[in-house]
Amino acid sequence: MSKIKARKGAPYARILGVGGYRPVRVVPNDVILEKIDSSDEWIRSRSGIETRHWANDEETVAAMSIEAAGKAIADAGITAEQIGAVVVSTVSHFSQTPAIATEIADKLGTNKAAAFDISAGCAGFGYGLTLAKGMIVEGSAEYVLVIGVERLSDLTDLEDRATAFLFGDGAGAVVVGPSEEPHIGPTVWGSEGDKSETIKQTVPWNEFRLGDVSNLPLDSEGNVKFPAITQEGQAVFRWAVFEMAKVAQQALDAAGITANDLDVFIPHQANVRIIDSMVKTLKLPEHVTVARDVRTTGNTSAASIPLAMERLLATGEAKSGDTALVIGFGAGLVYAASVVTLP
Numbered sequence: 623m624s625k626i627k628a629r630k631g632a633p634y635a636r637i638l639g640v641g642g643y644r645p646v647r648v649v650p651n652d653v654i655l656e657k658i659d660s661s662d663e664w665i666r667s668r669s670g671i672e673t674r675h676w677a678n679d680e681e682t683v684a685a686m687s688i689e690a691a692g693k694a695i696a697d698a699g700i701t702a703e704q705i706g707a708v709v710v711s712t713v714s715h716f717s718q719t720p721a722i723a724t725e726i727a728d729k730l731g732t733n734k735a736a737a738f739d740i741s742a743g744c745a746g747f748g749y750g751l752t753l754a755k756g757m758i759v760e761g762s763a764e765y766v767l768v769i770g771v772e773r774l775s776d777l778t779d780l781e782d783r784a785t786a787f788l789f790g791d792g793a794g795a796v797v798v799g800p801s802e803e804p805h806i807g808p809t810v811w812g813s814e815g816d817k818s819e820t821i822k823q824t825v826p827w828n829e830f831r832l833g834d835v836s837n838l839p840l841d842s843e844g845n846v847k848f849p850a851i852t853q854e855g856q857a858v859f860r861w862a863v864f865e866m867a868k869v870a871q872q873a874l875d876a877a878g879i880t881a882n883d884l885d886v887f888i889p890h891q892a893n894v895r896i897i898d899s900m901v902k903t904l905k906l907p908e909h910v911t912v913a914r915d916v917r918t919t920g921n922t923s924a925a926s927i928p929l930a931m932e933r934l935l936a937t938g939e940a941k942s943g944d945t946a947l948v949i950g951f952g953a954g955l956v957y958a959a960s961v962v963t964l965p
């Protein structure tokens with residue numbers, strides 16, 4: 623018989639508040655066209671993207687996170703001291719160690735909250751949400767702050783016409799806390815590491831440090847390019863369209879609801895064509911509000927779902943208490959989907 627005493631947290635968890643931060647600088651397609659042979663029309667029709675935000679020097683990963691988190695904490699009606707854990711999902715924080723989450727937890731004024739980073743690409747929000755729910759039900763934290771934050775402009779090769787127009791910067795955050803009823807449905811998640819080459823960093827840091835010019839990509843002026851995110855656009859597109867609609871359906875099934883019961887659909891904001899295709903495959907009824915924030919925010923990876931959620935609530939397109947399907951997918955390849963009640 624085990625001698626270990628278990629701890630019991632809340633019966634269930636729910637998202638209590640959401641906040642977002644978009645950098646001040648809005649970058650239209652015209653700016654992207656300065657470096658690649660393309661057109662505003664092509665970018666809009668193939669991706670749906672019209673503008674994105676790029677961070678300035680002051681809009682660091684920590685600064686954007688603190689802004690978004692501050693709003694989420696206020697929205698949840700709690701104080702920073704009540705937060706027991708801070709989970710930061712990002713692929714664009716440039717210090718290998720320590721995690722940026724500890725600095726954020728400190729600057730927000732938490733009481734020495736547990737804090738760590740996770741790397742799950744564009745599924746990062748769903749991964750963080752799943753961890754948060756587990757912590758709350760297990761009792762290791764009463765309130766958990768989940769932040770998705772990216773400065774993808776630092777990892778974008780502006781001369782690569784396949785990716786230059788896709789990415790943006792920003793932070794989105796939610797506070798997850800205790801609930802008497804299930805307001806975050808079962809997560810359907812997974813990884814397909816056999817497809818890890820389809821989205822990746824052009825050059826690993828150690829190879830970049832060695833600076834062997836014969837092996838490294840060069841820019842138009844012959845300088846070694848800083849590592850950037852590269853992808854096999856068509857392969858990722860097909861995977862997202864065919865496989866992720868199935869995962870989204872599984873999340874609906876696991877939550878015991880049908881598309882008819884949904885109010886809102888918030889998929890990862892990668893491409894309007896992927897979103898529209900999922901809407902069709904899932905046969906979402908007309909009444910379901912669909913997030914298409916990618917148009918003006920670009921693809922902000924881990925930040926995209928909370929940013930889209932915040933905007934739908936701020937504009938009144940969605941309301942507190944609505945039932946929403948969220949699904950993130952990307953580099954790994956990884957994915958995570960669940961049905962949640964909006965804060």
Ligand SMILES: CC(C)(COP(=O)(O)OP(=O)(O)OC[C@H]1O[C@@H](n2cnc3c(N)ncnc32)[C@H](O)[C@@H]1OP(=O)(O)O)[C@@H](O)C(=O)NCCC(=O)NCCS
Nearest residue numbers: 659660664668669744783784855856858859892893951952
């Ligand atoms: C990137 C993406 C928008 C490109 O759209 P696409 O329709 O797949 O485009 P393709 O790569 O098949 O290229 C089609 C044609 O446009 C051309 N093209 C590529 N980039 C272009 C650009 N920026 N401007 C103009 N033409 C371009 C190609 O050369 C190709 O020309 P060809 O037919 O003469 O060979 C799309 O693949 C995509 O969104 N993929 C998924 C991205 C994603 O979700 N990534 C992150 C997941 S987290």
